[in-house]
Amino acid sequence: MARFASLMQWLETHWVVPAYGGGVLMGLAFVFFGAATNTLSGWLYVLSGLSLALLLLAAGLPPRYLKGITATRAPIRPTSAGTPLLVEITLENHTNQPKPLLQVRDRVPSRLGPRPERAIAVIAPHRSYHWTYALATPQRGLYQWDNIALRTGAPLGLFWCQRQQRLPAQATVYPQVFTLSHCPLIDRGLPTQGYRWSQSQTPENATEGLTRSLRPYRWGDPTRLIHWRSSARYGELRVRELEQLTADQQVLLALDTRPLWSEADFEQAVSAIATLYVYALQRQLSVRVWMAHTPILQDKHRVLTALAAVMPTEVDRQAAPPSPMPRQPLIWLSPDGAALAQRSSQDVWVRWPALSSAIAAPASAQKASGQSVLTIRGDLPLATQLQTTPETAQPFSPA
Numbered sequence: 115m116a117r118f119a120s121l122m123q124w125l126e127t128h129w130v131v132p133a134y135g136g137g138v139l140m141g142l143a144f145v146f147f148g149a150a151t152n153t154l155s156g157w158l159y160v161l162s163g164l165s166l167a168l169l170l171l172a173a174g175l176p177p178r179y180l181k182g183i184t185a186t187r188a189p190i191r192p193t194s195a196g197t198p199l200l201v202e203i204t205l206e207n208h209t210n211q212p213k214p215l216l217q218v219r220d221r222v223p224s225r226l227g228p229r230p231e232r233a234i235a236v237i238a239p240h241r242s243y244h245w246t247y248a249l250a251t252p253q254r255g256l257y258q259w260d261n262i263a264l265r266t267g268a269p270l271g272l273f274w275c276q277r278q279q280r281l282p283a284q285a286t287v288y289p290q291v292f293t294l295s296h297c298p299l300i301d302r303g304l305p306t307q308g309y310r311w312s313q314s315q316t317p318e319n320a321t322e323g324l325t326r327s328l329r330p331y332r333w334g335d336p337t338r339l340i341h342w343r344s345s346a347r348y349g350e351l352r353v354r355e356l357e358q359l360t361a362d363q364q365v366l367l368a369l370d371t372r373p374l375w376s377e378a379d380f381e382q383a384v385s386a387i388a389t390l391y392v393y394a395l396q397r398q399l400s401v402r403v404w405m406a407h408t409p410i411l412q413d414k415h416r417v418l419t420a421l422a423a424v425m426p427t428e429v430d431r432q433a434a435p436p437s438p439m440p441r442q443p444l445i446w447l448s449p450d451g452a453a454l455a456q457r458s459s460q461d462v463w464v465r466w467p468a469l470s471s472a473i474a475a476p477a478s479a480q481k482a483s484g485q486s487v488l489t490i491r492g493d494l495p496l497a498t499q500l501q502t503t504p505e506t507a508q509p510f511s512p513a
Contacts, residue, residue, distance in 0.1 A: 136272030176275035182209035192286040198248035206242040215268040289388040292497035365401040370448030373426040
């Protein structure tokens with residue numbers, strides 16, 4: 115049965131296949147022709163000939179109706195998991211004839227649900243038809259598909275014809291981001307101090323730094339900031355505007371991508387790190403994300419795109435080695451705290467304890483002794499747990 119369906123699909127894509135009415139008429143034509151050969155009746159030959167002529171005409175017209183139609187796709191804007199993904203396709207008729215009774219199908223991946231389709235009554239000559247639909251996004255990821263299918267049985271409806279057009283599409287579904295009213299993990303800050311260049315606010319304080327630009331001298335500017343060479347060239351006094359290094363509070367989020375996770379816990383961890391990242395941006399903090407297979411990321415689009423595609427992976431020794439964990443204090447999202455054993459107590463461990471490894475939990479807590487630990491449970495809302503204060507792990511002493 116599957117082979118027959120594949121054969122019919124191939125015939126419809128490369129030629130035509132009979133519809134139900136076409137199959138009935140084809141059977142009647144052969145019956146009339148068989149009866150005519152047995153009875154030598156002329157009117158039966160006429161009926162069979164007319165039926166075959168009508169079938170040939172009905173088989174040749176549908177491919178012609180699909181010619182002259184081009185499809186374009188608007189860029190798909192990224193969205194978050196749980197938010198509908200909007201897709202817009204435009205079909206344009208470049209011929210002088212109307213294109214009636216069309217069916218268009220977008221061949222989206224099965225993970226995005228059933229393939230959407232739309233029936234179009236007619237596309238007028240040199241006109242276009244805009245089709246916008248929404249796809250459910252139950253899970254984050256990077257989705258790609260290449261083709262759409264145009265299908266018609268016009269004008270007689272006796273044969274179906276389908277032609278595919280290459281129309282590449284790429285959709286990015288970010289992890290789900292929760293809204294937090296507060297977050298002690300971020301609000302209390304990490305002791306890591308980064309640096310950024312800032313423009314000096316007053317000329318009196320601008321005594322060192324890099325020259326940002328030159329401007330005309332104004333009354334009250336310090337004479338030590340006058341750039342004498344430029345002043346001689348322009349014939350007027352020019353003053354240097356300086357940039358200085360200022361301290362900047364940084365937050366570093368790190369996700370463990372080793373294959374230690376259950377599927378549900380890893381999806382929750384990716385959503386957690388995306389939520390923390392967006393919350394830190396809203397607080398106007400300098401926030402970055404580190405994963406073993408990527409460099410340190412800071413741009414919002416690059417961070418969310420990397421989180422949309424990340425999966426737990428084994429370390430491939432033949433490929434490039436993973437990047438080492440940064441030495442500065444960080445927020446470590448992992449089911450295992452062994453990586454923090456030799457690190458500073460200023461790190462924060464966001465922990466997902468596996469139900470099957472409850473016995474190993476005290477050992478992990480011992481390795482994270484002195485560090486702040488926030489335990490995430492799968493049966494409680496993630497947003498609520500991210501708004502709780504982490505606890506300080508105590509040294510483990512066996513009973």
